[in-house]
Amino acid sequence: MTNILRQPRFWQRPVQPARPVDLSSIPIFRRSAFAPDQGPGPWLDQPDAQARIEERLAAGEITAAEAQMCRKWSRDGYVILERFYSAALLDRTWKAYEDAIAAGNAAPPAEPVYEGDPLPGRLHNVHFFVRAMDRMLHEPRMNRVVGLLLGAKAMPFQTIVGHKASQQPAHSDAIHMTTYPCGYLAANWVAFEDIDALAGPLVFYPGSHKLPYVLSEDLGIPAGTGYERYVSDYEPAIQRAIAEHGLQPEHFLAKKGDVLLWHANLLHGGSRLQDPKRSRKALVCHFIADGVVCYQDLVGTLAHVHSGENLYRYRRFSARRFLKRALAAVRARS
Numbered sequence: 569m570t571n572i573l574r575q576p577r578f579w580q581r582p583v584q585p586a587r588p589v590d591l592s593s594i595p596i597f598r599r600s601a602f603a604p605d606q607g608p609g610p611w612l613d614q615p616d617a618q619a620r621i622e623e624r625l626a627a628g629e630i631t632a633a634e635a636q637m638c639r640k641w642s643r644d645g646y647v648i649l650e651r652f653y654s655a656a657l658l659d660r661t662w663k664a665y666e667d668a669i670a671a672g673n674a675a676p677p678a679e680p681v682y683e684g685d686p687l688p689g690r691l692h693n694v695h696f697f698v699r700a701m702d703r704m705l706h707e708p709r710m711n712r713v714v715g716l717l718l719g720a721k722a723m724p725f726q727t728i729v730g731h732k733a734s735q736q737p738a739h740s741d742a743i744h745m746t747t748y749p750c751g752y753l754a755a756n757w758v759a760f761e762d763i764d765a766l767a768g769p770l771v772f773y774p775g776s777h778k779l780p781y782v783l784s785e786d787l788g789i790p791a792g793t794g795y796e797r798y799v800s801d802y803e804p805a806i807q808r809a810i811a812e813h814g815l816q817p818e819h820f821l822a823k824k825g826d827v828l829l830w831h832a833n834l835l836h837g838g839s840r841l842q843d844p845k846r847s848r849k850a851l852v853c854h855f856i857a858d859g860v861v862c863y864q865d866l867v868g869t870l871a872h873v874h875s876g877e878n879l880y881r882y883r884r885f886s887a888r889r890f891l892k893r894a895l896a897a898v899r900a901r902s
């Protein structure tokens with residue numbers, strides 16, 4: 569009995585690639601550098617996903633509400649969790665971020681939208697600097713949701729916090745953070761305030777996650793080219809795919825505390841900011857599954873080295889670990 573209880577559940581286990589990877593043997597990270605991807609792919613991307621959801625529901629592994637969420641994810645590539653975070657928590661957390669900026673501990677770039685724009689641009693990997701944001705990402709309820717959707721243990725990987733619209737053209741996050749095995753990324757976008765159509769809300773294309781993944785080799789982009797060809801080749805290719813498949817955009821007109829989660833391959837971006845004075849406070853976290861490789865197909869490097877911080881090496885502050893180390897140091901000295 570105790571043994572059964574100790575077994576990690578399906579959403580708490582790392583992914584074990586069918587073909588293990590020797591990272592040191594790969595000079596440039598892009599799809600063809602890996603042996604053909606034999607998975608295992610995320611359970612909700614499998615052709616029998618609907619049947620597997622029903623099985624897990626019948627076995628009591630997931631609740632009826634979770635089964636509903638999984639069905640939607642599999643079909644549409646996104647889910648919305650209404651009022652997932654409380655207004656009080658969001659206010660406290662945002663204040664911690666603003667305080668960190670004021671104290672010089674977090675330095676978002678200046679990206680003025682108009683002359684005299686007081687709002688800074690987007691900051692990557694804020695969880696390194698602001699403990700309150702880190703805590704939100706590791707919130708056990710969110711961890712369970714992302715774990716269920718990926719069918720594996722989820723780890724917060726890369727984060728972006730922003731005060732205002734990004735106006736970023738449509739893309740799949742798989743071009744920025746490509747996983748091997750494929751598909752083990754999910755993003756959550758947390759609204760820190762109500763967001764209306766004028767504020768440049770997030771735009772996404774339901775069902776687009778089922779289209780083939782578009783990576784640099786599919787577009788004839790040479791290895792390690794970097795981001796030059798992103799604008800000239802990748803973004804137009806995505807616009808063509810949207811037109812060819814008649815994909816219809818939806819906008820995330822979020823209420824404060826709502827969360828949108830999207831699939832690794834769901835096309836999305838930031839819509840046009842119609843009132844430049846509007847803020848659009850949000851935190852997005854890209855989670856990956858434990859055990860997968862995450863690389864940047866366009867750049868040809870492992871994804872964690874790109875942001876100037878080793879995202880894999882990121883370790884949360886732990887008072888317990890801190891005390892243990894301090895104690896060990898004292899013991900070593902005496």
Ligand SMILES: O=C(O)CCC(=O)C(=O)O
Pocket residue numbers: 728733734735736741755769770836837838839852
């Ligand atoms: O916030 C946005 O407008 C887009 C964000 C995005 O594409 C991302 O974080 O992956």
Ligand SMILES: [Fe+2]
Pocket residue numbers: 739740741836
């Ligand atoms: Fe994105």
